[in-house]
Amino acid sequence: MDRLFTIIQRFAPESLEIMETRYRLLRQILHHQPVGRRQLGKELGLSERMVRSEMELLRSRGAVYFTAAGIYLTAYGEELLSDIDELIPYIFGIQTLAERIKQMFNLTEVIIVPGDSQDDYLAKRDLGRAAARFLKRNLYLGCTVAVTGGSTLAEMVTAFGDGINARDVLVVPARGGLGEEMEQQAGVIAARIAGAIGAQYRLLHIPDNLEESTVEILKNDVHIKTVVQAIKNSDILLHGIGSAMEMANRRGLASEEIDYLQEKRAIGEALRYYFDKKGKIVYEVPGIGLEFPDLQNIGIIAAVAGGKNKADAIKAVLSHQHESVLITDEGAARKIIEENNGKDDG
Structure with a gap:
């Protein structure tokens, strides 16, 4: 596993950055749901445009859903977050x-x-x-x-x-x-x-x-x-x-x-x-x-x-x-x- 992430870091470091960003977004939603895009951006230091783009992508993949009150994780989103938890020590180095x-x-x-x-x-x-x-x-x-x-x-x-x-x-x-x-x-x-x-x-x-x-x-x-x-x-x-x-x-x-x-x-x-x-x-x-x-x-x-x-x-x-x-x-x-x-x- 260490060697795999070392290779990814050398060959496509941007992929690890994307994984880190999405993990932080899912984690923030888990602990604050329902939460709005603006609050997510403020808490994580991300632009509103980036948050909007990531939220649409995560919604299209069934990880989150939108309501008038804010954004929630789906059961699949919680499962996804749980799965990626195992990789976090490698992603965060x-x-x-x-x-x-x-x-x-x-x-x-x-x-x-x-x-x-x-x-x-x-x-x-x-x-x-x-x-x-x-x-x-x-x-x-x-x-x-x-x-x-x-x-x-x-x-x-x-x-x-x-x-x-x-x-x-x-x-x-x-x-x-x-x-x-x-x-x-x-x-x-x-x-x-x-x-x-x-x-x-x-x-x-x-x-x-x-x-x-x-x-x-x-x-x-x-x-x-x-x-x-x-x-x-x-x-x-x-x-x-x-x-x-x-x-x-x-x-x-x-x-x-x-x-x-x-x-x-x-x-x-x-x-x-x-x-x-x-x-x-x-x-x-x-x-x-x-x-x-x-x-x-x-x-x-x-x-x-x-x-x-x-x-x-x-x-x-x-x-x-x-x-x-x-x-x-x-x-x-x-x-x-x-x-x-x-x-x-x-």
Whole structure:
């Protein structure tokens, strides 16, 4: 694939420019429909004439349709956009970033979407779409999927589309947690993903930041035990990554806990574990669900996180070397590689 796009770049670079323009138009319509030509031109920096010409062409091919309210994608247009998503790293020239990060952290797969979700909320939506495509591709009969909470994984839910019937799949939250915003809680995301793909789900209604003694009591409850066992037997895990201090404050950790994290120079957080820059776990918030020893039995572990502001957190978590897949954006990928190059130079 790399060689093919290298040849196209040398022989007919204008074809890649056309593909990029049409991808950006379809993507913009997907996230803003119904949308007018003028708004499309303004958002993408394209002339009204070019937008009009491209829209007529895309309509003639059945990818969009016009209404008095604005332009919409057709089902075929959504399918077309989903298909071209696989080629975007090559069209935008970011596949080499994926290969370098894959080697850096010994990962089996790295998926990178264009843009930087720190500054561009559409890039965060694209991360959700990429995570949804990845999950659809890896689902199999009888598998159990565990997911964490967070805004990026919440974006997955609307990205699945129709035509999926995974009634033999079970979706569960990776750990208990009722402390985040409702739509970003792991249980809510698990239930919504299950609804989107026609799967079954089980929930773990347990709040964050429990006392360790309370956790041990709850672990003995027969109903909780059943759900926890399903979680620990997960086959696929999709989890977010957060910056350590941001997550500590969001979860309401006590001031002495935050002081301890600062003393230990915690950088990243995942699954209630806090990591320093070398990937060492420096703190764990008591909770019920997946524990790190359980991860060695999970076949696919995918981290989903983006934004250059999270580059250090992503590096810290990946350095622990439990993940097999990273789904991220161009902003984070470039920052990770830039900092790694600086380290090599030093």
